[in-house]
Each structure stands twice: as C-alpha cells, then as structure tokens.
Amino acid sequence: MIAYINVTGTxxxxxxDTNDVxxxxxxxxxxxxxxxxxxxxxSKIYHTNDAPES
Numbered sequence: 001m002i003a004y005i006n007v008t009g010t011x012x013x014x015x016x017d018t019n020d021v022x023x024x025x026x027x028x029x030x031x032x033x034x035x036x037x038x039x040x041x042x043s044k045i046y047h048t049n050d051a052p053e054s
Contacts, residue, residue: 010034025049 003015012032019025031043 012039023050 001017001019003017005014006012010033012034014030014032016028016030017025018028025048027047027049029045030041032039033042034040
C-alpha cells in the first residue's frame with residue numbers, strides 16, 4: 001500500500017507499506033528525481049517487522 005507521496009518540483013519521496021511477505025512486514029522509503037521527464041528512484045531505505053498474527 002502506498003502510504004504517501006510528496007512531490008516538490010522535480011524531487012519526491014514515497015512510503016510503501018507491504019504486509020505479510022514471507023511472514024514479514026516492510027516499510028520502504030523511496031527518494032525520487034525527475035530526470036529528463038522520467039521519475040527515477042535514487043535511493044531506498046527500509047524497516048522490517050514481524051507480520052501480525054492472524
């Protein structure tokens with residue numbers, strides 16, 4: 001799930017939450033730049049959590 005996207009001119013960042021992937025949940029943070037009209041991921045960091053019990 002995309003939690004948020006922030007855009008300022010040609011720079012942006014986004015948070016993506018992924019649940020229950022092989023018993024883990026991930027929170028990914030992406031930094032993007034618009035280069036020659038195309039959005040490009042320039043960096044990513046993440047945090048891993050145990051998936052919630054069903």
